[in-house]
Amino acid sequence: MSGSPVRVQLEPEAVLQSALEHARHLVPAQSPLDRFVHHNPLHAFEEEKFEEAVVHAARVYDNEPFWSEAAYQASYAEGRIWDVDLDDVLQRQVAPGLVAGVVERRELVRARLLSPIEPLSGESLSWHLTETDALEAARHDLSHEARARILAEAGGDEARAIKQLWRTCERFGASLGPPASTERPPGPRIRDRLMRAGLQDPDTMVAPLLIRWSGGFLDHGVAYWPMADRDLGFYRAFLAHFDQPLDLGRPWLSTLRTLVRRARQEEWPASRMCLHVLGQLGHAPGEWDAVVLDTLLALRGWSGMFQRLADRPDTAPERLDLPTDLCDVLAIRLALDLSAAEWLLRGRRGQTLVERCSELPDLPPEPSGTDRVWHLFQLAQILGLGGLTLAELGPARAGALLEASEGIGEIHRRQLWHSAYERRFRVEYLDAITLHAQRLLSEPEPEPEVRVQCSFCIDDREESLRRLLEEVAPWVETLGIAGNYGISMYYQGVEHGHPVALGPAGFEPRHLVIEQPVHGALQRSRWKGMLRHNLDVGSQTLLRGAMVTLGGMFSAVPLSLRLLAPKIHARLTRRDLPTQTTLLTEAHDDHMDHHGLAVGFTFEEKVEIVRETLELMSLVRGFAPLVVCLGHGSSSMNNPHEAAHDCGACGGGRGGPNARVFAKFANDPEVRRALARGGIHIPDQTWFVGGYHNTADDAVLMFDLDRVPAEHQALLGEIRDALDEARRLDALERCRKFENVPLDVSPEQALEHVENRDEDLAQPRPEYGHCTNALCLVGRRAWSKGLFLDRRAFLCSYDPDVDPDGQILSRLLAMAVPVGAGINLEYWFSVVDATGYGSGTKLPHNITGLVGVMDGHQSDLRTGLPWQMVELHEPVRLLCVVEASPQVLLEIASSNPDVGRLVTNGWVQLACLDPETGTLQLFDDGAFRPWEIENTTLPRVGSSLEWFRGTRGFLPPASITSTVEAS
Amino acid sequence: MTIEFLLGLLGLIAVFMPVAASLVMGLLWLFGIELAEATIHRITATTFSISLAACLGILAAIVARPGASTIVTLAHWVVVPSYALEARFVFDLPAGVLMTLTALLCGLIGVFSAPYLHLDPGFRRFFVLLPLFAAGMMAIAAGDTLDLVYAGWEVVGIASALLIAYFNEREAPVRHGLRAFAVYRVCDVALLAAAVLMHHHAHDPSLGMGVRLEGGAGLTIALLLVFASMGKAAAFPFTGWLPRAMEGPTPSSAIFYGALSIHAGPFLLLRSWPLLAEHPIARGALIAIGVVTAIHATMVGRVQTDVKCLLGYASVTQAAVILVEIGLGWTGLALAHMTGHAILRTWQLLRAPSLLHDHHELVGLIGGGRPPRGTLWERMLPPRIQRWGYRIALERWFIDDLAANRLLASLTALFRGLDALDQRWVEAISGQRPEEVRR
Secondary structure (H helix, E strand, O other): OOHHHHHHHHHHHHHHHHHHHHHHHHOOOOOOHHHOOOOOOOHHHOOOOHHHHHHHHHHHHOOOOOOOHHHHHHHHHOOOOOHHHHHHHHHHHOOOOEEOOOEEHHHHHHHHHHOOOOOOOHHHHHHHHHHOOOOOOOOOOOOHHHHHHHHHOOOOOHHHHHHHHHHHHHHHHHHHOOOOOOOOOOOOOHHHHHHHOOOOOOHHHHHHHHHHHHHHHHOOOOOOOOOOOHHHOHHHHHHHHHOOOOOOOOHHHHHHHHHHHHHHHOOOOHHHHHHHHHHHOOOOHHHHHHHHHHHHHOOHHHHHHHHHHHHOHHHOOOOOOOOOOHHHHHHHHHHHHHHHHHHHOOOOOOOOHHHHHHOOOOOOOOOOOOOHHHHHHHHHHHHOOOHHHHHHHHHHHHHHHHHHHHHOOHHHHHHHHHHHHHHHHHHHHHHHHHHHHHHHHHOOOOOOOOOEEEEEEOOOOHHHHHHHHHHHOOOEEEEEEOOOOOOOEEEEOOOOOOOEEEOOOOOOOOEEEEEEEOOOOOOOOHHHHHHHHHHHHHOOOOHHHHHHHHHHHHHHHHHHHHHHOHHHHHHHHOOOOOOOEEEEOEOOOOOEOOOOOEEOEOHHHHHHHHHHHHHHOOOOOOOOOEEEEEEEEOOOOOOOOHHHHOEHHHOOEOOHHHHHHHHHHHOOHHHHHHHHHOOOOOOOOOEEEEEEEEOOOOEEEEOOHHHOOHHHHHHHHHHHHHHHHHHHHHHHHHHOOOOOOOOOOOHHHHHHHHHHHHHOOOOOOOOOOOOOOOEEEEEOHHHHOOEOOOOOEEEEEOOHHHOOOOHHHHHHHHHHHHHHHHHHHHHHHHHHOOOOOOOOOOOOEEEEOOOEEEEOOOOOOOOOOOHHHHOOOOOOOOEEEEOOOHHHHHHHHHHOHHHHHHHHOOOOEEEEEEOOOOEEEEEEOOEEEEOOOOOOOOOEEOOHHHHHOOOOOOOOOOEEOHHHHHO | OOHHHHHHHHHHHHHHHHHHHHHHHHHHHHOOOOOOHHHHHHHHHHHHHHHHHHHHHHHHHHHHOOOOOEEEEEEEEEEEOOEEEEEEEEEOHHHHHHHHHHHHHHHHHHHHHHHHOOOOOOHHHHHHHHHHHHHHHHHHHHEOEHHHHHHHHHHHHHHHHHHHOOOOOOHHHHHHHHHHHHHHHHHHHHHHHHHHHHHHHHOOOEOOOOOOOOHHHHHHHHHHHHHHHHHHOOOOOOOOHHHHOOOOOHHHHHHHHHHHHHHHHHHHHHHOHHHHHOOHHHHHHHHHHHHHHHHHHHHHHOOOOEHHHHHHHHHHHHHHHHHHHHHOOOHHHHHHHHHHHHHHHHHHHHOHHHHHHHHHHHHHHHOOOOOOOOOHHHHHOOHHHHHHHHHHHHOHHHHHHHHHHHHHHHHHHHHHHHHHHHHHHHHHHHOOOHHHHHO
């Protein structure tokens, strides 16, 4: 007997915890804004096949699974989907057969894809029938034959033919029966029950209050008065604040107040509150999974931020170490939901809430879906069936036809469209890669002497700069490597107030590197900062504010200057930082700073970093005299999502310091000696230089140039000139996508433009970031060199010759595939559902608590990417092309679950390139199959400039041959 | 050419440039002629450049000849014996200052918004509403009769409400636009009443002349004007609409609620100073409202965790201080304060989306650690009181809830009751059930 009450006590608790655990995986996992790292928004669904997962997730989140049909149809009209693509998709995905003896099933599906039937029923249909010419004229998009056949039945009289058809359809209507319901099953929350009864939406009462308090709790430095008791966690802090006298004008909170008092007196933990409310609401434990999830998803951005800070407190803008348990949020939300429901159901019959709920009426849902007569009427037109023909078919066969058409549901159509859309992309690029490779095999290019090697991040935005640099300076070999250069560190530069994390987002760095001026100590302009801060905060207060704002006239100067001449204002206000600095990278006897970080790296760590990084970029032999290693980042004004443009491999940080540290290690003679023992011989005359590419204003900086040996200075000058020329062209290539830049600007004007753009307060599109990313090439640069890829490709250097057992490739793919897929899928979903998965237009975004953005005055925290970042993007899954054999790839996929899951479940597409024959195999349905090309020619042009000059939209790949001619 | 003529000419140019721009762009849009974004940008920039140049001319003339002012009667709208509705402008120092501010800030906002709203579906709408708003502000600044001020007042109100509801595909902006509009309307009634009373008692609705009325009429008008100014100035208890107005795109929030329309109320009172000066009761009421609003807004502002609401409450605080200054008779100070505040707040609101960028720069400058925040409160008050005060501030003194759940609920109940009464009455006299009558 003694055991049973314990079990009764424990069991609901366990059910609740499991429901919470389930929800924890499904709330958005976006970090605070300044640590924005791209990730797959559907990470929790990666165990499922892509096509099924998007539909499943769309149900869970109430979002869109694919682009809208209209968007695909527009793409079809623009030539981004061809008829052959539709043919292929229908062939593969639709079973053949005759429907109702009238039409081939595949033709029926094609007709449904190309000719949309407006989903009308009830009132909207009667309006449409009376107010438009639907009953007088045939559809405007009919083919000639269909139109002719229908009209022929009424001797060419269109109105009569259509009326005749409508009457037949109406006549059949009686025998058709009602359409299958397309209603979503009702939600499990009490709110859904109240809404079905036509009552006020309780979320409109609960959400504003909960947003205010969540905002107060998660604030990392906006409010002048921070919330008290935050160390107790959200639940206890909320109770402490609410268990206070005076609360006016909110009669709906009376239940909450009672609950708060009781919870405080009886010292309920948050889970006890959850259990109590779930009981009051009458939810059986079997429903809890759904109720808990839906309750937390009601304000998913806020819930997600609580969870993210619990998982990764190091991503907070400031280490406040707030206890942010999701259970706390659930307890408060449930209590508020209960309180609102009690208020809305006050004065109704019934003792308990459940009884009162059961008395509620259940209003019939608004009619939705497509009226069956209308559907048949439209379908008959599309198929070219006139009234007489249809009548001949008889109601049974007409009904079968209609049913078959109804079976081609909206989501199914969108999925087919999407397959066709991605196919077009595949054909365009895989064909181009094949043709380019075969050209290289048949007419090998002379290899110019390599005088400089220049490594870039694998980032798709570096594709153009690499290509242009190679065009400008054929004596440069470019390489691609994840932009953190194997280093994960906290870095405190001279401009930084506290260390920033620069390393892969998956884990927290354990090392600290500090930048110091070479001459003297760092002069901080503390007084300047305090003055600015006091003016700023002062202007918001009462008395100080009166003084500050009286002098506010003077801000007319910066205001006008910044708006009219952004670059000049930026130059005038730029901080004066020491130009000559040095990095503290040496570890001294396990020295730890007060956060438990190791200051600097030990000798062994340095050797390991350099060895791994050189292997990963396949640079283990043939070193040029000068190796330039560039990290990258991006700066912009008025852009809450600024960090989203930074280096993903650096966890949303700016990767210049990583390249600088790496170069420093690689130049260390001791390190080189140790590397030589391991088989990597860096010649003594080779020198590494670290640098930084700003992808917004296309500036390229190089570090520690004073330490470059004298004999390299001439070469250094040459590579700097070449990079200057390349970045001017890069700015030009980027400007072709900016609609407000004329197409005929010169490279110099383009550079000037992007420099201004980056400092412009009024510019919501400082750069287009990863927009249009779609490809990931892993292999020797030789295969992609001279191929115009339109800034769409991640480029990883890999040489199978130095990796016979696939060990390096395995590590490379374990890094590149999840990162590339994360970026690609975040864009994919933010485009496909711009307000569901994306964060909508950024124009009303309002930064809150330094952690996220809301829409306007108050809303859920918006996750995903803003519309201005993704507006040009084409949602295609990342297509990885790897120079390796199918066996090696299959082995990697099976031994590395992170990569394997993404590949086998279709979250990325994978192809392999055979370096002997220049042919490709595509991974499809569990196996690699040879890729058969459809295009037989690839355009050849003299230079990138020649190919992109004067164009705006997407450009197909082209082979650039100027490098050959020049040498 | 006399200075009066010059003032009048420049003033009319300044006032009518935005009117014309709004009309031209609005009509073209109405007739389906879609101007290119660049063309719209050029029209806007030209309009405000010319308008600003004219305003600066007015200021220069007034500096050259202190105290200069002129009154221009443009037209008589209605003339009956002993009664006239006139479109009459006054161009003097206060008018010049507010007109300059309007032209300058609207012009800069135009420059800002062209790239900011590039490719946005509401681009054209915004650029019709911006000069319309400016035209309204010009009428408030230079209107010599209450009738004209009222016209400008309404135009500003409608333009504001439409811009708050700019993102009309979402529910919240539309709801909050309507809310702002409702608050405006409640307070506009007072302005209209003041205008009518002025006509009735003084036969001259002029603000600048300083009417001296016998008995209670003057006081009534003064109080009505104070009440009228409370809506646009977001004074207590009407504060709630202002943070909610931050629904539109950043530039419109900046100019409307940070800079210009929030000062329309104080400016009206500044204009009516000769009348207010006569009535200590009205001035006392004004000071009381200003003080309460300032305390309310600064307290609520201190707990705001999002940058736009933070700045919104900061604006209300200073607008309230300006009301107090006017109540105390420091009109010169009030005018200067208004100018400085408008420009500074525009600058702050425009760069609100840079908050994170600026925060990092600040932390870098001060060398790490948290930028210091208010500690006075933590030192002086016991934790219990702190928590209590925090909650009251975060809930905005409950005024929104009181308005929605008590005032509006009572009004709704009252109207429902009246409706029921009406139905019963209809039933009694027609002998039919009301449903049948309706059929």
